[in-house]
Amino acid sequence: MEQRTAPEPDDEKAPRRAGADVRRRIPRTDAVLRDPRLLRAARRLGTGQVKSAVHRAQQRAREGAVPPDAVADTAVALLPRSVSGLRPVINATGVVLHTNLGRAPLSAAARQAVREAAGPTDVELDLDSGVRARRGRTVLAALRAAVPAAAAAHLVNNGAAALVLASTALAVGREIVISRGELVEIGDGFRLPDLLVSTGARLREVGTTNRTTAADYAEAIGPETAFVLKVHPSNFRITGFTHAPGVGELAALGVPVVVDIGSGLLAPHPLLPGEPDARTQLTAGAALVTASGDKLLGGPQCGLLLGREDLIGALSRHPLARALRVDKLTLAALEATLTGPATPTAEALGADPARLRHRAERLAARLKADGIDVRAVATSATVGGGGAPGVTLASAALSLPERYAAALRTGPVPVVGRLEAGRCLLDLRAVPAPDDDRLAEAVRSVEGR
Numbered sequence: 001m002e003q004r005t006a007p008e009p010d011d012e013k014a015p016r017r018a019g020a021d022v023r024r025r026i027p028r029t030d031a032v033l034r035d036p037r038l039l040r041a042a043r044r045l046g047t048g049q050v051k052s053a054v055h056r057a058q059q060r061a062r063e064g065a066v067p068p069d070a071v072a073d074t075a076v077a078l079l080p081r082s083v084s085g086l087r088p089v090i091n092a093t094g095v096v097l098h099t100n101l102g103r104a105p106l107s108a109a110a111r112q113a114v115r116e117a118a119g120p121t122d123v124e125l126d127l128d129s130g131v132r133a134r135r136g137r138t139v140l141a142a143l144r145a146a147v148p149a150a151a152a153a154h155l156v157n158n159g160a161a162a163l164v165l166a167s168t169a170l171a172v173g174r175e176i177v178i179s180r181g182e183l184v185e186i187g188d189g190f191r192l193p194d195l196l197v198s199t200g201a202r203l204r205e206v207g208t209t210n211r212t213t214a215a216d217y218a219e220a221i222g223p224e225t226a227f228v229l230k231v232h233p234s235n236f237r238i239t240g241f242t243h244a245p246g247v248g249e250l251a252a253l254g255v256p257v258v259v260d261i262g263s264g265l266l267a268p269h270p271l272l273p274g275e276p277d278a279r280t281q282l283t284a285g286a287a288l289v290t291a292s293g294d295k296l297l298g299g300p301q302c303g304l305l306l307g308r309e310d311l312i313g314a315l316s317r318h319p320l321a322r323a324l325r326v327d328k329l330t331l332a333a334l335e336a337t338l339t340g341p342a343t344p345t346a347e348a349l350g351a352d353p354a355r356l357r358h359r360a361e362r363l364a365a366r367l368k369a370d371g372i373d374v375r376a377v378a379t380s381a382t383v384g385g386g387g388a389p390g391v392t393l394a395s396a397a398l399s400l401p402e403r404y405a406a407a408l409r410t411g412p413v414p415v416v417g418r419l420e421a422g423r424c425l426l427d428l429r430a431v432p433a434p435d436d437d438r439l440a441e442a443v444r445s446v447e448g449r
Contacts (some may be wrong), residue, residue, distance in 0.1 A: 025068040026061045029054055037071045041079050052223025053078040089414040090439055094395060094427030097385025098347045101416065103294040103301070104385070109340030110299065110333040117332035135325070139335035143304065146266050146338050149282035150289070150313035154305040154326040155334070159262065159292035160186065162303030164199055166258055166288060169318040170311070171201035171226030177255075179212035180205045184229040186386070192231060201226065210238055214245040218253055227256040228286070232263075232276050237389050256311065259286040263387035264297035264304065271349060272296075274387045278306050282331065287311055293334055295385040298343030300333040302326050348430045349383070353394040356428050360396035363440055365399070370444060375399050379420075381429035395429040400443065407446040415442045 032038065032054045042050045057074035060066045066074050081087065089101060097103045105113070117123075126133040134140075136155060143153040156162050167176065176196060183205070186193045193203055203223070206216040217228055228250050238327070250257045265277040278289045288307035303324075305315060315321060326334075337343055360376035367374045381395040382388075397417075405424040408415040411434040417426040431439060 003312045005329055012068070019432070023062055026058055027071055029058070029070065031350045032072050032075060034056075035076075037076050038072065041076070045079065045083055049080060049083065050075070051132055054079075070266040070362070075357075078170045081149045087414055089416050090435055091430045092397075092415055092417045092426035092428070092439065092440070094379060094381040094397065094418060094425070094429055095384035096345060096368075096381065096393075096430045097295055097383060097387060098416075098430075099385055104296075104298045105344045106300065106333055107337060107340055107343045110343075113331050113332040113336035113340075113402050115327050119330055123328045123331065128202050136331045139338070142338040143306070147278050147282065147306055149279050150306035152309040154306070154312050154316045154321070155293075155326050155331070156303040156321070157326050157330075158301055158304045159192070159260075159264075159290065160195060161174055161324045162290035162305050163192075163260055164195060165303075165315050165318065165320055165324055166227075166290060166305065167196050167199040167201045168320050169315045170256075171199070173200060174226035175204045175220075175222075175224045176227060176229050177204045177217055177220045177225055178229045178231065179205060179207045179216075179244065181207060181212055181242075181244065182233060184231060184233050210241060211243045213243060214249040214253070217250060221255055225255050227258045228253065229260070230286075231256050231260045233389075247281050247284040247316065251287075256287035256308075257285065258288045258289045258290065262291060263295040264291040264293055264299075264325070264386065266297060267385075269296070269349070271393070272283065272295075272383070272391060274391070275388050278304075280309060292385075293337075295387050296345065297337065298345030298350075299337035300330045302330050302334060308315075344430075344432060347432070349393070350394075351395075351429055353396065356394075356396040359428055359433060359436060360398055363436055364398055370447075372447065373401055374443070377425070379425060379427055381427055393429060395427050396428040397425040398439075398443070400424045400426065404443070404446055407441055411442050411445055413438055413445075414437060 035052040038050050039312050053075045056078055057071045058059045060074060061071050077445050091101050093100055122130055140153050144150055156165055183193045196371055197205060204220050206212055206220045230247060230250060247257055247259060259281045261276040261278060263275060263279060265275050267279045278291060281289050286307060288311050291304045293302035293304055305312060364374050377397055377399045379395050379397045380392040383391055402419060402422055405417055405419055408417060417424050
């Protein structure tokens with residue numbers, strides 16, 4: 001009897017059948033979503049984010065990139081770290097207030113205050129009487145306590161907004177007298193004269209780029225003058241044959257003097273003798289001081305207005321004040337910054353160079369033991385954030401091969417350093433000591449990738 005053998009499988013059809021078998025073994029979406037890890041993630045990230053990760057993992061399985069039984073693991077790996085696209089980083093640039101990294105990091109007290117204020121609060125309610133209360137009353141009291149020379153205070157959403165509100169409320173259709181040497185660009189292409197003119201005020205420029213005298217201001221002041229504006233050129237310096245009158249000289253001219261100190265320093269700082277502060281300017285005769293809250297003050301982004309009660313009253317009642325007001329989270333963070341313990345900014349500014357060197361040497365020794373090309377080096381840090389131009393702070397850093405810079409930025413815990421002389425420097429001035437272990441682990445992870 002003739003024996004018949006089974007036909008050889010069609011070479012073209014066999015892969016399709018194998019592919020079909022793989023697709024049949026890909027778990028259903030609802031089955032994958034029952035994985036305990038994804039159930040927990042759904043509570044943290046939301047169902048939509050988790051389903052999206054599952055669908056992408058299933059597609060990878062269909063394409064043969066991962067086996068069907070790895071769909072759940074792949075989905076977990078594809079989950080975003082948080083519902084926000086912002087990623088926490090370690091600032092090892094040596095710039096204490098790095099604008100691209102969000103300037104001042106909030107203190108632990110401020111972060112806790114934000115968490116507590118995230119739900120319903122008494123932001124505009126007097127709990128004792130049950131009637132409406134002034135918004136931000138406790139933080140405004142804290143701000144006045146921090147700057148006793150200010151009779152009143154007001155808050156807006158950033159430093160530029162403080163100048164806009166002052167110009168709009170006090171100088172629409174009138175003149176603002178300002179030195180030509182203070183018509184600055186404040187970053188990202190925004191120029192102060194354009195900002196002021198956009199409010200409907202007119203600028204009366206006096207003096208020259210490098211020299212302006214009190215007489216120049218006096219000659220320009222007239223019936224159309226709303227106020228004299230003095231701006232601290234915080235992100236550059238002009239040296240040599242220069243002159244600028246002090247606030248006291250300008251206050252004697254008989255019109256309000258508005259001083260934009262920029263960096264938010266409330267009182268003199270021993271390490272920053274050239275940086276203007278709110279207390280000194282008000283004591284010298286300034287009618288109004290404007291500043292940012294997320295720079296040397298070490299708080300959240302906001303704009304501070306400090307000064308005469310009548311002027312602050314006019315600003316706070318202006319219709320634009322409502323559009324520029326800060327939210328309850330900012331109020332909470334700023335109050336905790338003013339009344340709580342030292343901020344990370346203050347600690348970074350006051351860090352002991354010898355201690356920084358010790359930390360760098362200890363980290364370098366640990367990493368060298370793992371075979372990493374690293375050494376501790378002395379370096380210089382800067383204040384940043386448009387404050388204290390030209391001021392350098394003695395610091396210490398880890399020096400690594402240049403290739404580490406990109407790898408650290410894109411790692412699981414992003415670390416941002418700087419390149420100098422063909423090496424990647426991780427400056428410790430703005431890195432809190434408790435983050436040393438995380439920093440070391442991030443460096444080690446580069447070799448494992």
